[in-house]
Amino acid sequence: MTRTTPPRPLDVEAAFPPLAAHRRTATRLHPRHGSPGVQESSVAGPLLWPADEPWPVCTAVHPKGTGHLLSDVRLRRRIQEGARGRGYTEDEERLLTAPTRGHHAPDLHDGDPVPSLAVAQLYARDVPDLVGPEGHDLLQVLWCPFEAHGDARTIDVVLKWRRSAEVGAVLAPQPEPLVVGRAECVPDVCVVHPEQVVEHEYLGLLDEGLQEEIDAWEEGLRDEADQVDDAEEEDDDCSVPPRSYATYEEYEAAMAAARAEEPEELDYMSDLSIAPGWKVGGFASWHLTDPAPVDCGVCGAAMPPLLTVDMWECDGASRSWLPVEDRDASDDPRVIDPTGVHLGRGLMRVHTCPADPLHPHRLSFQ
Numbered sequence: 588m589t590r591t592t593p594p595r596p597l598d599v600e601a602a603f604p605p606l607a608a609h610r611r612t613a614t615r616l617h618p619r620h621g622s623p624g625v626q627e628s629s630v631a632g633p634l635l636w637p638a639d640e641p642w643p644v645c646t647a648v649h650p651k652g653t654g655h656l657l658s659d660v661r662l663r664r665r666i667q668e669g670a671r672g673r674g675y676t677e678d679e680e681r682l683l684t685a686p687t688r689g690h691h692a693p694d695l696h697d698g699d700p701v702p703s704l705a706v707a708q709l710y711a712r713d714v715p716d717l718v719g720p721e722g723h724d725l726l727q728v729l730w731c732p733f734e735a736h737g738d739a740r741t742i743d744v745v746l747k748w749r750r751s752a753e754v755g756a757v758l759a760p761q762p763e764p765l766v767v768g769r770a771e772c773v774p775d776v777c778v779v780h781p782e783q784v785v786e787h788e789y790l791g792l793l794d795e796g797l798q799e800e801i802d803a804w805e806e807g808l809r810d811e812a813d814q815v816d817d818a819e820e821e822d823d824d825c826s827v828p829p830r831s832y833a834t835y836e837e838y839e840a841a842m843a844a845a846r847a848e849e850p851e852e853l854d855y856m857s858d859l860s861i862a863p864g865w866k867v868g869g870f871a872s873w874h875l876t877d878p879a880p881v882d883c884g885v886c887g888a889a890m891p892p893l894l895t896v897d898m899w900e901c902d903g904a905s906r907s908w909l910p911v912e913d914r915d916a917s918d919d920p921r922v923i924d925p926t927g928v929h930l931g932r933g934l935m936r937v938h939t940c941p942a943d944p945l946h947p948h949r950l951s952f953q
């Protein structure tokens with residue numbers, strides 16, 4: 588099934604023509620649980636990795652044997668998935684509440700090489716915004732699942748660009764680490780449903796004049812909404828007797844219907860600028876910190892985000908980006924948090940150099 592972002596609630600370039608100069612496309616990946624093959628784009632699926640090529644390993648010095656067994660992380664997610672809608676059995680409850688963090692691989696020393704975890708592979712034919720080195724049509728992403736690297740103590744991301752046609756025999760089985768630092772560093776296996784959308788630059792990075800125009804427009808919208816609320820309150824006072832409901836379900840249904848009638852709240856940041864969820868290309872949102880420059884360490888070029896790894900497909904504020912096909916499943920964790928990955932305070936980006944995608948990438952977090 589494809590995934591379709593609803594049209595933006597406002598043609599923002601018609602309202603603010605200078606925004607046309609701050610437009611970029613992004614490809615939303617819309618990961619959903621599935622069983623992808625090596626010839627498909629995926630999150631955490633098998634990689635089209637040559638049988639005769641060494642798998643990336645982390646040789647950085649950090650504790651590698653303490654954390655959670657990868658097999659435990661997967662078992663718990665299977666149990667949670669299987670119990671959906673029926674609740675847990677006693678055995679499941681016991682298993683899920685048992686501590687899993689431990690010193691699971693005492694023989695593993697801090698400097699020993701451990702295999703990186705396969706996180707994603709993306710074919711350019713599926714992902715129009717995937718731009719890599721000339722002639723390379725496949726990006727493979729792996730990381731060391733310990734937040735222990737560099738000054739910022741983050742996961743360590745490995746990017747591998749390939750010409751997929753040059754891969755013969757594929758490596759199987761594929762190596763993976765025994766232990767991971769945190770369960771939220773482990774993505775669930777997902778197929779992807781790439782969809783190209785248009786984004787506009789983060790508000791705080793627009794020219795000041797344009798920011799002020801947008802702020803004033805939002806202020807106007809809020810005033811209008813307040814007036815509507817006041818008028819409704821007056822109506823309520825005189826005419827409508829308070830209703831009672833026979834069951835809680837009836838009450839909930841009435842409230843949901845009332846919510847659906849309310850005009851959607853609209854603002855630039857949530858609805859009109861930057862898409863939530865896993866994506867390739869587009870802009871970086873700086874909603875938790877001030878914008879920070881991400882420049883190439885080799886040539887100094889400003890590095891746009893190549894891949895954004897987001898905890899949420901969309902959250903409450905960005906609900907207008909929920910795909911049409913998922914409208915009836917907007918509370919389903921398999922839709923809202925499809926990959927189970929939570930890095931930083933919810934969001935991690937891999938930036939690459941526009942002058943040469945092989946210059947070392949950089950990470951940013953929100």
Ligand SMILES: [Zn+2]
Nearest residue numbers: 645647731733
């Ligand atoms: Zn590592």
Ligand SMILES: [Zn+2]
Nearest residue numbers: 883886940946
């Ligand atoms: Zn560069």
